[in-house]
Amino acid sequence: MPRIIAGEFGGRRLAVASDATRPTSDRVREAVFAALDARVDLAGMTVLDLFAGTGALGLEAVSRGAASAVFVDDDGRAAEGLKRNIATCGAGQRAKVVRRAVDDFLRSTTDRYDLVFCDPPYGIPDDELAAVLALVAPLLGDGYLVLERARRTADTSWPPTLRPVVAKRYGDTRVEWAEPR
Template sequence: MTLHIIGGSAKGRRLFSPPDHNTRPTAARVRESLFNILQDIIEGSHFLDLFCGAGAVGIEALSRGALHATFVDQQADALDLVRRNLRLCKMEGQADLARLELPGKLSRLTTPYHIVFADPPYALPCQEQLLRALCTHRLLCPDAIVVVESGKKAVLPDSVESLARKDTRTYGDSVLHFYS
């Protein structure tokens, strides 16, 4: 799959893609729809990209005006790929990377975020734990938006702690769940 940035300062930039087929990057049409929805709040935001893979979603956020992005993945090779992509887009100074077991080690993050995007493997049913951890560890700014990508068959809760699902959008086999 060819990855490229869809909008903003790095529009059209081709990113390095994961070499294996176990990583499922968020499709371009899903990213485009996501950022069309977030366009009014992305500017100046702190963005958290969980299960970041190649980093396309977080880099797209930076390209569209996010002030800073934190990329988190459990795999060292994924974070190496994010580093390469950040360097390619000249965005290294706007990002932090963390190798953490998710959702269990989210407590190691300390910054509150305006926007959180989480794209766990579809076979890993950790969405509720993830939402709970974001609230428990106070990683959300007031009025934060959390977007969780899942497969069509996944059942996500309507609410967890202070978060309530406000919207759901389906794109083929992918579903975006919006919480705030």
């Protein structure tokens, strides 16, 4: 069962409501947020958590000072579990759950975000992921897009408006970051 690592909600356990959800491990989240803390101040940031699952990434950001987070997932059980996780953390005023396909959501919004987490299913085809990244790029402010993938997947095909800046491996997980050019 994942937990919030640090900040306002530190130590709170998050429920995994759907069998289709693969939560980001505590170890990977801890490494991602240590790297984020070294680069940016999360205070006041707006966060988008795509393929949100438990919401661990977005809730960790809110716990550490982000102003708000939007969580997008099309799995009904995951969305209900995510709502419970938001309530467990007491983050209801700073969190919004959107039960919708990620690509549909991205096509319909004009909001901009300071930080985007993208943690798609490890089996997502490369062309579908490339389409999602192309839709995310215009919504990213001056911050980072953090992508989690299986270690064994092909190199990420970033849209021309995003520049890769970090690539790290943690066991079977690869985390890549990009920023606007």
